[in-house]
Amino acid sequence: MDEFNLHLTGDIHAITAANNLLAAAIDTRIFHENSQSDKALFNRLCPANKEGKRRFADVMLKRLAKLGISKTDPNELTPDEVRRFARLDIDPGSITWRRVMDVNDRFLRKITIGQGPEEKGMVRETGFDISVASEIMAVLALTTSLADMRERLGRMVIGNSKSGEPITADDLGVGGALTVLMKDAIHPTLMQTLEGTPVLVHAGPFANIAHGNSSIVADKIALKLVGKGGFVVTEAGFGADIGTEKFMDIKCRYSGLVPQCAIIVATIRALKMHGGGPDVVAGKPLDHAYVSENVALVEAGCVNLAKHIANTRSYGVNVVVAINKFASDTEAEMNAVRNASMAAGAFDAVVCTHHAHGGKGAVELGLAVQRACESQSEPLKFLYPLESSIKEKIESIAKFYGASGVEYSEQVPPLCSRFDSFIIIKFCHTLLC
Numbered sequence: 001m002d003e004f005n006l007h008l009t010g011d012i013h014a015i016t017a018a019n020n021l022l023a024a025a026i027d028t029r030i031f032h033e034n035s036q037s038d039k040a041l042f043n044r045l046c047p048a049n050k051e052g053k054r055r056f057a058d059v060m061l062k063r064l065a066k067l068g069i070s071k072t073d074p075n076e077l078t079p080d081e082v083r084r085f086a087r088l089d090i091d092p093g094s095i096t097w098r099r100v101m102d103v104n105d106r107f108l109r110k111i112t113i114g115q116g117p118e119e120k121g122m123v124r125e126t127g128f129d130i131s132v133a134s135e136i137m138a139v140l141a142l143t144t145s146l147a148d149m150r151e152r153l154g155r156m157v158i159g160n161s162k163s164g165e166p167i168t169a170d171d172l173g174v175g176g177a178l179t180v181l182m183k184d185a186i187h188p189t190l191m192q193t194l195e196g197t198p199v200l201v202h203a204g205p206f207a208n209i210a211h212g213n214s215s216i217v218a219d220k221i222a223l224k225l226v227g228k229g230g231f232v233v234t235e236a237g238f239g240a241d242i243g244t245e246k247f248m249d250i251k252c253r254y255s256g257l258v259p260q261c262a263i264i265v266a267t268i269r270a271l272k273m274h275g276g277g278p279d280v281v282a283g284k285p286l287d288h289a290y291v292s293e294n295v296a297l298v299e300a301g302c303v304n305l306a307k308h309i310a311n312t313r314s315y316g317v318n319v320v321v322a323i324n325k326f327a328s329d330t331e332a333e334m335n336a337v338r339n340a341s342m343a344a345g346a347f348d349a350v351v352c353t354h355h356a357h358g359g360k361g362a363v364e365l366g367l368a369v370q371r372a373c374e375s376q377s378e379p380l381k382f383l384y385p386l387e388s389s390i391k392e393k394i395e396s397i398a399k400f401y402g403a404s405g406v407e408y409s410e411q412v413p414p415l416c417s418r419f420d421s422f423i424i425i426k427f428c429h430t431l432l433c
Contacts, residue, residue: 090161090162202215231369240262266323348371391408
């Protein structure tokens with residue numbers, strides 16, 4: 001457990017190093033483009049060997065193809081082609097790639113870089129995020145192989161050129177270096193629960209900025225290990241809204257994996273909060289409403305649970321509700337949750353005491369999940385087809401979350417301008433979940 005909470009196998013450190021390598025490459029490239037001629041830049045990017053010959057690396061050929069240049073001999077490029085190849089012309093104001101560290105240091109959230117005398121006044125504002133918020137973490141979780149990870153890392157967009165074209169890690173020529181730093185992080189870590197059940201720990205992208213799911217690689221290894229008839233339980237991000245929607249529409253779509261059952265974990269305390277209970281403040285004792293029976297408050301909060309069940313059922317997957325029992329929960333409150341769950345379309349709703357009793361307290365849940373999997377017959381239904389426009393995808397997701405409609409503005413930030421010139425400005429109804 002200590003290893004799990006500290007460095008483990010170093011995956012987060014690898015992500016930190018790769019992320020910050022790319023950040024360094026961005027600012028270094030801007031510096032050299034501002035201080036050197038086209039010829040000098042080209043000579044640095046494509047130097048001649050001892051025999052005086054030049055050759056393009058594979059990643060450079062990708063950039064040439066992106067520019068519409070079909071030549072493969074560096075000596076054949078015209079002065080204009082040399083300029084277009086050598087200069088990314090990054091717009092500093094468009095850079096979205098920030099540095100990261102695995103420490104919560106609030107004073108690094110916004111910083112100014114380039115203040116040293118040798119940086120020649122090339123100052124800009126940026127900041128640090130926490131390491132697991134890096135896009136590289138999301139790439140690690142979605143990748144299916146080392147080769148796939150190499151391609152995904154190279155396609156990451158760090159900002160735009162001054163003409164509005166997206167700039168990628170491969171445009172900077174560092175996609176291969178990022179992959180080398182991540183080559184060991186692609187392997188999941190095999191651990192175990194306190195009762196000896198095997199657990200694969202791998203990846204943890206934030207669900208509020210990424211897709212928030214454990215890795216495809218770990219799931220596929222687990223499915224291979226349990227064999228036909230075995231069961232793999234995988235975490236689908238936080239919440240049955242962000243977790244489920246992104247699990248289905250992103251992870252399942254890319255991996256080809258199809259879930260047989262979804263488990264929604266509910267607690268009496270959380271449902272009371274959703275039902276309008278008093279605020280819960282860290283460091284202060286819980287209000288009396290949360291430690292005494294209040295069936296009406298629980299029933300009011302079950303509207304939230306019903307929406308989660310309906311959302312998950314819309315994908316064609318059976319839902320089992322796990323009622324996570326606390327010592328202060330009463331039989332009447334748990335019955336209210338079970339009745340509301342079944343009325344909302346859940347396959348089953350089971351009271352669980354695994355926090356107090358370990359695996360023994362979740363036996364009934366396991367049996368309910370087994371029955372749900374065995375009775376699963378519907379195909380997986382995605383919320384939207386990939387070929388839909390950005391506008392159509394936004395509207396599908398907004399309505400899924402409870403909005404009656406979406407209003408759009410013609411005032412579009414530069415980074416969104418290539419996405420059909422639409423942005424959400426408000427939801428007509430507040431999401432219940």
